[in-house]
Amino acid sequence: MQYKTQGIARSYFTVALLLFALQVVFGLYLGLSYFAAIPQNIVNVFPFATARAFHTNLLVLWLLLGFMGGAYFITPEETKSEIYSTKLAYLQLILLVGTGVTALVGFLFGWNQGRPLLEIPRPLDFVVVIGALIFLFNIGMTMIKARNWTAIQGTLLGGLVFLAVMYLFGMPFYKNAAIDWYYWWWVIHLWVEGAWELITAALMAFVLLKITGVERRVVEKWLYVEMGLFLFTGIAGTGHHYYWLGAPKYWLWVGGIFSSLEPVPIVLMVYDTWNHVKERREQIKNPLTFVYAVGCSIYHLLGAGVWGLIHTLPQINYYTHGSQVTVSHGHLAFFGAYALLNLTLFYFAFPQFERVERYDEKRGRIGFWTMSLSMLGMGLAFGVAGVVQTYLERVLGMDYMATQSYMRLWFQIVFVFGLAFLIGVIITAYDLLKLSPAKEAAA
Amino acid sequence: MSNKKAFWFFVVATLLSAGLFIYLTVDTHRQVKHLTHEDNLTDEVIAGKKVWEKYNCNDCHTILGFGGYYAPDMTKAYKRLGGEGIAAIVKNPDQIFASSWRKMPNQNVSDAEIANLTSFLKWISEINNNDWPPQDSDRAKAKEALKLLSNK
Ligand code: HEM
Ligand code: HEM
Ligand SMILES: [Fe+2]
Numbered sequence A: 001m002q003y004k005t006q007g008i009a010r011s012y013f014t015v016a017l018l019l020f021a022l023q024v025v026f027g028l029y030l031g032l033s034y035f036a037a038i039p040q041n042i043v044n045v046f047p048f049a050t051a052r053a054f055h056t057n058l059l060v061l062w063l064l065l066g067f068m069g070g071a072y073f074i075t076p077e078e079t080k081s082e083i084y085s086t087k088l089a090y091l092q093l094i095l096l097v098g099t100g101v102t103a104l105v106g107f108l109f110g111w112n113q114g115r116p117l118l119e120i121p122r123p124l125d126f127v128v129v130i131g132a133l134i135f136l137f138n139i140g141m142t143m144i145k146a147r148n149w150t151a152i153q154g155t156l157l158g159g160l161v162f163l164a165v166m167y168l169f170g171m172p173f174y175k176n177a178a179i180d181w182y183y184w185w186w187v188i189h190l191w192v193e194g195a196w197e198l199i200t201a202a203l204m205a206f207v208l209l210k211i212t213g214v215e216r217r218v219v220e221k222w223l224y225v226e227m228g229l230f231l232f233t234g235i236a237g238t239g240h241h242y243y244w245l246g247a248p249k250y251w252l253w254v255g256g257i258f259s260s261l262e263p264v265p266i267v268l269m270v271y272d273t274w275n276h277v278k279e280r281r282e283q284i285k286n287p288l289t290f291v292y293a294v295g296c297s298i299y300h301l302l303g304a305g306v307w308g309l310i311h312t313l314p315q316i317n318y319y320t321h322g323s324q325v326t327v328s329h330g331h332l333a334f335f336g337a338y339a340l341l342n343l344t345l346f347y348f349a350f351p352q353f354e355r356v357e358r359y360d361e362k363r364g365r366i367g368f369w370t371m372s373l374s375m376l377g378m379g380l381a382f383g384v385a386g387v388v389q390t391y392l393e394r395v396l397g398m399d400y401m402a403t404q405s406y407m408r409l410w411f412q413i414v415f416v417f418g419l420a421f422l423i424g425v426i427i428t429a430y431d432l433l434k435l436s437p438a439k440e441a442a443a
Numbered sequence B: 001m002s003n004k005k006a007f008w009f010f011v012v013a014t015l016l017s018a019g020l021f022i023y024l025t026v027d028t029h030r031q032v033k034h035l036t037h038e039d040n041l042t043d044e045v046i047a048g049k050k051v052w053e054k055y056n057c058n059d060c061h062t063i064l065g066f067g068g069y070y071a072p073d074m075t076k077a078y079k080r081l082g083g084e085g086i087a088a089i090v091k092n093p094d095q096i097f098a099s100s101w102r103k104m105p106n107q108n109v110s111d112a113e114i115a116n117l118t119s120f121l122k123w124i125s126e127i128n129n130n131d132w133p134p135q136d137s138d139r140a141k142a143k144e145a146l147k148l149l150s151n152k
Helices: A004-035 A040-045 A048-079 A086-108 A122-146 A151-168 A177-212 A216-241 A250-260 A263-278 A287-309 A314-320 A324-354 A362-395 A400-433 B003-035 B043-054 B077-091 B111-125 B138-151
Strands: none
Touching: A004 A048, A004 A086, A004 A324, A004 A400, A048 A086, A048 A122, A048 A151, A048 A177, A048 A324, A086 A122, A122 A151, A151 A177, A151 A216, A177 A216, A177 A263, A177 A287, A177 A324, A177 B003, A216 A250, A216 A263, A216 B003, A250 A314, A250 B003, A263 A287, A287 A324, A287 A362, A314 A362, A324 A362, A324 A400, A362 A400, B043 B111, B077 B111
16 A cells, blocks of 8 residues: 555445445345245235345445445555545545445335335435545546546546446436336446446456556556447447337347447456466465456456356347346356456455555455355356246246246255355455465465 | 557447447437337326335336346236236235245235326336237237147
8 A cells, every 4th residue: 555545445345345245145035035935924024125125235335335445545556646535535435325324224114216226215316426426526636636647547537427427317207117217227237338347447457557567558558448349339238128128129139239249348358367467577475366356357257248148139038038047147247247346456455454465365265266156156046047937937938936936946056055155255354354464474 | 559549449439339329319219109108108107107116016026027036027917917906916915825935015005006006007018019028928829829729
């Protein structure tokens, strides 16, 4: 840590880790509800819907706090200056976490906008916007005052502004449900397949630059090419969500073609990460950071690239749309691309907060492999359930609940992997918060 | 490739895709009026959409294929169940699903709200959405019936 204000990130990361664990606890409850008979009187007061709103909102909140912490961590080093205002940074954290907690408590009492993933009630949306404006102002002022522009900073700021602007499209009440979903995807799709990819590219480029010592010029060139491809395929690729909502037929073509190309920049990202790591000039201090960086790029390709591609063509999506195939992809993609990205950054940053140059990696490795493998198992089990559902319900036309009974076994398997995943999360969070220095210097 | 060329590649690629996307968005707004029969978008339908949102139905049920996957899709529910069928389920889920291993909460939805909700689901079921979902598709069912007849 070269700048004092980089320490702001520590609070963001710590809160993010705790919310991550909480998110997964609710995930387990959802998994349980899928195969066990939850009694009517429990369902009446705490429906599946509420638990799902908890699970997904906690996910988005912790990932966003991670990105924001990440921005506070890399901006000082990139601009070679301290963050504009430490006070604003903490104020913003309190505001956002306060909003999150209020929203969750509100959900319990039915205070809910009633739109999946955007359940936060509208009045609270405005508080979120204020928090986001404070954040953008703080990061923007730091960069403007420093006048030390780099491609990484530009990408990061561009991605963050893009993210904030898209949130606005999710706020109005749309009378026409088709138009409602049309813009819902401007938030969800243009986040995960647009803005967040830019933020990821910037944060990953920074970490790679630091841990490998590869020339900045090379890293930045890749950054431009990847961003161009991400946005070229990702923006028009939004059409892969417009096949069945009452939009014109040309979306079948536009969505199908552009979104099929979406894996290309991800492949490129795996390739250049691998190359940078191979051609590194720095000595490896903590190999686990490399495991995370390379693991994240490969898992990103698997969960988003491959698992996205398999159901993106309209001919296939007609049968898989809104089935457990979607759930399988949602989990592998969110974990592979964004949970692992955040954890990569945490493993890069925490040793610096603690001033531990080399830490004992044993626990951290167990955490990484437990999470990664159990999520893979979970994703595959959801996937098999999805294939069963697609065939029985969508192709043969079997009744919904009759189909679910054939999927029950796979949900039990999901639950077992989910338990293992929670253990992995606890090990990882504990390890990060209590890093222990490596015992001997011998490498 | 130089960094400058890479930068311009980024700018042009992004603008091309965004330009196409915005052009098609404008056109979609034009066509969606007919595809979703906006003429039938009455006050009851809009009130029904608000009821759908108030009780967070969408975090268990998909509609147009979006939302939670815990319960059946609602896109063509009106065609499957009719207004009365929907009303009966929303009013007494505990009785209707008494023997099911998956329960639906009884949220004490009022009769007036249920009436609006069914108007909303009726309107939804008439959207011209390329005949999705397959399990509720009349075309697919007609084809099945023909096959049965010809094989018999
Ligand atoms: C890191 C990037 C990605 C993340 C985090 C992600 C996540 C998700 C999630 C959560 C959904 C379900 C949304 C819902 O209906 O509630 C979804 C849907 C979908 N994603 Fe992705 N995705 C990513 C990238 C991709 C890519 C690159 C492709 C295609 C090549 C893709 C193809 C799809 C398709 C076709 C659907 C619609 C599924 C359906 O019809 O039900 N995704 N994605
Ligand atoms: C113990 C671990 C977990 C279990 C058992 C679990 C289970 C579930 C279940 C049952 C659903 C509801 C699907 C539905 O709508 O019917 C869900 C939704 C979701 N979960 Fe998890 N989850 C776990 C961890 C995670 C993690 C770690 C992530 C992300 C990194 C995640 C991301 C999501 C997303 C994005 C959705 C919405 C999916 C969609 O709309 O397609 N979950 N989860
Ligand atoms: Fe998408």
